[in-house]
Amino acid sequence: MQRPRILLVEDDEAIAAGLVRVLDGQGYAVSHLALGAPALRVRPDKVDLVLLDLGLPDVDGVDVCRALRARSRDLPIVILTARDEEVDVVSGLDSGADDYLVKPFRLSELLARVRAHLRRTADARAGDAAVLEVGDLRVDRAARRAWRGDDELALRPKEFDLLALLAAEAGRAVGRERIMWEVWDTEWLGSTKTLDTHVLSLRGKVGADAITTLRGFGYRLETG
Secondary structure (H helix, E strand, O other): OOOOEEEEEOOOHHHHHHHHHHHHHOOOEEEEEOOHHHHHOOOHHHOOEEEEEOOOOOOOHHHHHHHHHHHOOOOOEEEEEOOOOHHHHHHHHHOOOOEEEEOOOOHHHHHHHHHHHHHHHHHHHOOOOOEEEEOOEEEEOOOOEEEEOOEEOOOOHHHHHHHHHHHHOOOOOEEHHHHHHHHHOOOOOOOOHHHHHHHHHHHHHHOOOOEEEEOOOEEEEOOO
């Protein structure tokens, strides 16, 4: 299954290298451009989200944002900027950006916003489909019910949230940090006892081989 594609437009090589490394580690396919002009030629259908610096050396990031938005109504654009004046923020949002972060920002906050925008876009493209089907598993997010074959699963609230997240990313690796953010609304600070306990319990209900442990990273719900 294809990894979500992120375009990073950032001229500071040190910042860009760090962001590419972190995003790649979270399972995203990242392309990096150091100038605005090449970004003007990017096809929106080849990208799932744009992280855009406003202070580019050749083209103002606001103009890049406006051009991308003119070609796509749905492409999520998150502005990264050192300009913290209200007028600059408003200008960026008015040009079509969906969100912004003022430098320096926490990586955990950036990742949370990336996930949120990609999730909303995926839901919109799927027509807000509430039912996920993975092998013999069926997860109804709206009703908060799940089945394995014809048998409904008795899931605790966090077990359901965990299964729904893994099912939405079926076949893809999901990092522990992301799971802690989205299921427990907390930052992962090293201890995963609660997560590991829930995975163990969930395996007993969906099948021991259904959820693969990716040592040092997280988990993956298998599609077969």
